[in-house]
Amino acid sequence: MKIAVTGIGIVSGIGLNVSENLDSLLHGKSGIKRSLKHNIFLSEVQLSDDELKRVLGINDELISRTNLLALKAAAEAWGNNTGDAKIRTGIVSATSLGGLDKMEQIYRNDFEHQAQNSKEILTFENGESAEFIGKKLGISGFIDTSSTACSSGANAIMYGARLIRSGILDRVLVGGVDPIAEFNINGFSSLNIYSEKPCTPFDENRSGLTLGEGAAYLVLENDFSLERTKNNTLCLVSGWSNATDAYHQTASSPEGIGASITMKEAIEVAGITPDEVDYVNAHGTGTQNNDLSELTALKKVFTDKFPLFSSTKGFTGHTLAAAGAIEGAFCVLAIQQHKVWQNLNCIVPFDQEHSPVLNDPLAKPLNHVLSNSFGFGGNCTSLIFSKA
């Protein structure tokens, strides 16, 4: 059964919509800047909460940045789709913070007293943003949120694809969102994991990740839905897998156990051979541990023909639960544009024989693209996007 991608929406540090994101990818424009407020490099969405509210026409004072970013991207992906009682439609979203960005603001000030009078606390519930998107776009029924830390967005896409393949839904809006908040800024800082310059995935001297924020959503449809919506197919979701490293709560195994299992299985689900994968959009956070483990896994999986690969985190930073969705959308764009995105900031690849795509986006027809996302808890997810 074919699972078509018929819409995408992206908001990230390199653009407020798909065309701005594409322009940045084509021209090597990174969204990473030094934040004066936090004195670290960040890739922030260039709209304040108030500006996002204006753009979205929302007046609710209490809304979290999570909900605003999610709606921005989800509404773009959803486009002109409408409710149709015959098309069984659902949402699978992803977030790791939920509305914690809003909650932490009031937590600082006499929490118990203030919160008694405000609804902010309710945004803490992790599934709230998925329900919110549903209300705004007129979707009810099957609404779910996957939360597996930094692989959440990829798991949402995988789950949506499985819901369609099993005949549960005909059309599903899938994706993920995470804002930058004091909570995650301080969280990764406590892990001493920030790069002192914009992150340099797969570079010999890489020293950590750069935090980013954003959201991306994709519309997936089966043939029945396509017949009714007449939407154009951008590409297909053809393979997926989720496996577990079971090595350490935060670190990846040096052998890339979980990563190699999930890549192999996703390739199997897609019904292709490893040789047919033209491009891998790597998780590539820029930490010593992740990039070494991921490249080791790639070498295990791709033994005959090694695919072109790159991490786009030099553009967007690591957007946590949104990463798998944003990078999934970048894979859709790669297939449409016949381009392999460049791996920014890598000067000397740590493995000279296996270098990511370093310079301008490389023109190449792409049939099958694999996207990796790994998270805390050893969660590893791979997706395969294929030309329609």
Next chain:
Amino acid sequence: MRIISSALISHQDTYKKEAFSEVISQETYLESVLHPEYKDIIPPMERRRMTDAVKMGLACTKACLDNFSEITPGAIIVGTSMGSSAHTLKFLDSIITSNGGLISPTPFIQSTHNTIAGQISLFLKNNRYNNTHTQNSLSFEHALFDAYLLDREGVDHILFGSSDESENVLFDLFYYLRAKKHVKKGAGAAFFLTSKQENTDENIVVKSVEPNSNVVDTHSILSSFLDKNEKTMDDLDLILYSSYSNNIPEDLVAFPENKLVDYTSLCGDYFTNSGFAFGYAIDLLKHRPTVKSILVYNNLVETNLGLTLIEKH
């Protein structure tokens, strides 16, 4: 999908207690969760770092696999609404008090919702499918749904369940804002193991599960759910329900009152208490010969409706 093993930790004496459903009542409800001895299950170094949500998940995992030590679960799936909320608040506190100084990463690492499922995979050294669903009052139903899908996809021995801890500040505010009166604040964990192999005599089978969000009309959802499963209300031996109001849901008022159980009154009010209801239903099916078909009707939040049909064949 057949359930072969279950484990519950709750505000009742349920952990490793076969036929607990014949004993518990509103009167036996305990003020706090009745935790098992975690020191027998989790090594001290790890245990100190873990929140209740993680510890309960691990203890239930162990109990589920007690009689199936040869089984390697084909998947681990957890539903949790709040995750390790105690660590989330602890980390927020440390951000505020540290004033930019060094802070311990432990509560941050442990605060992610998938710490429960991740720690179970580490505990079992399990490399298989691992997912965490966080959807408000339907988090358990979504974990169950994922298991149901995987079972259809051919995966055997799926370990799935839910875990939510009570964190006082957050919970108090949640209940205040939801304007619920006279609630018992609950917490707990419920885990289950599936099998594709049919037993020769009796089987506990999940017939259908349906999580619904942004719901306006619960009545039509209930009728179409029953239709799809070729059931009428008369075919149900029991309905275990939760309600956003303190009353019997309107959809169920016509059902004989002696066949209705308000499960929130047994286990307390928390967003994954339908996991308790599911475990309670399984225990009832196993130990009450006359009960063959149970519906769990979860309307804990007004706009969310979870429907689960469990049967004995």
